[in-house]
Amino acid sequence: MASTISKINFDFKIPNISQLNTIDSPSVVVQGVPWFVQVQKLNGSLAIFLRCKGTGKSTNWSYVAQATFKLLPFNGKMKAIERDFANVFDYKKRGYGYQSMIKWNDLFDKGKFFVQDDAINLSIEIEAADANNINASKLIVDIDKSSDEGCTARLKIENIDKLIAVKSHDFQLNNMSWYLIVSKWMNCLNFRVAQILEDGTPTELPMDIKWSVKINSTNIGPIEETKNERILPGNLSQINLISWNELCHKESGFVVNNSIVIDIQLKVEKPKGAVDVPKAIKRKASTDAIQLECAICLHSIRDQALGVTPCGHMFCLLCLVKTAKIHKKCPTCNDRVTSNQVKRIFLPIVN
Structure with missing residues (x-):
């Protein structure tokens, strides 16, 4: 069967942006599957999600898609802010494409021209893979060693030139479910490991994760x-x-032969002294806290090394250095920045 990938572009104008909580775009159909974009004010930023509605033909569905989100300025001389994401979306609603576009206060900066008459313009591109395409990328996982706390695995990704995103099966570590996503993201080969919060889980417990990813080469x-x-x-x-x-x-x-081989070592541990905290208590306690997050990896800023650009935007240090080397621009405002211009900063954050 020939490879078929469909793509759709549409604009989404959002009025009354200063009053935004959550708004959904109209659904669009790509590869026979309905998709929509959800825009939220989240953690002090303008956040955009790609959502899949799935299909009534099956109760056990899975689809692969990538999206490009652009926040368009009303002044043609200014640059749009662009983010992209690729993921595997399934019936368990674990997959979603989420990008933090811009800090909420920066959105209303008159010098950036993103808001006019209390409205913003978004340009959305969604590209989905044919679920029946036998030539799509495939992920083969071979677990070499496994224990309750960790595992060593070798991954083989076939048809790498067709890669959008591939997902592993669920696996158990430390009595919790996890899964792995490999995707082409930000023009890089990206690996994501996620912990699954199953329905009915009575507590929320953070986990320390230690992992390494190694790609093998025949020449270097x-x-x-x-x-x-x-x-x-x-x-x-x-x-x-x-x-x-x-x-x-x-x-x-x-x-080699349109395939790559990856070795992964993964270990998860319960933090020393950590105690399970009931969901209701944890969520109530967190509502009064100020949450900072890196706009590149979307993780909360806690005790990791931080970096700042000459234009004043802050990210995880490793995320920012890698992005500056590849794209040579600030992920938030697109001002030019090189890895040599990145400065490390320290914040007095207490977890």
Whole structure:
């Protein structure tokens, strides 16, 4: 069967933006499946979600899609803010494409020209893969070692040139369910591991995750990235391993027979001294807290190293350095920035 990928573009004008809570776009059909965009004021930012409604033909559905969101200025001389996302969407409603576009106060900066007559304009592009396409990318997972707290696995991704996103099966670590997503995101090969908050879970417990991702090459040495962080249930940890251009370069030796091989080591632990906190108590306590998050990886800012651009925007230090090397611009305002211009900063944050 020939590869078929459909794409749709549409504009979404949002009135009364100063009063925004949540608003949904009209549904659009891509590859026979209805999709819509949800826009929210979230954690002091303008956030955009890609949502899949699924199909009534099956109760066990899964679809792959990527979206590009653009916040358009009303002044043609100004640059649009652009974000993209790729994910696997399924009937369990675990997959969603979410991007923090701009800080809420910056949105209303008159010098940026994003708001006119209390309205904003968004340009949306959604590209979905044919669920029946036998030539789509495939993820093969071989678990080498597994224990209650961690595992070592080898991944093989076939038809890498068709990659949008692929998802692993659910697996158990530390009595909790997890899954892995591999995608082409921000022109990089991206890995995300997420903890699943099952229905009926009575408590919310953060977990310390330690993992490494290594890609093998036939011509040069392997490339490896590691990450250690604490995540909350339902959240994810992610690694941008290698730029897409470097991955696909013929002389690099990463791609063989249109496939790549990845080694992953993953370990999750309950933080020392951590006690399960009932959901209702935890959520009530968090409503009065000021939450800061990195607009690149979307993780809450806690005790990780932070970096700031010359234009004054703050992100996780590693996220910002990698983005500056690849895109050479600020992810928030698109001002030019190089990795050498990134400065580390320290905030007095108490967890």
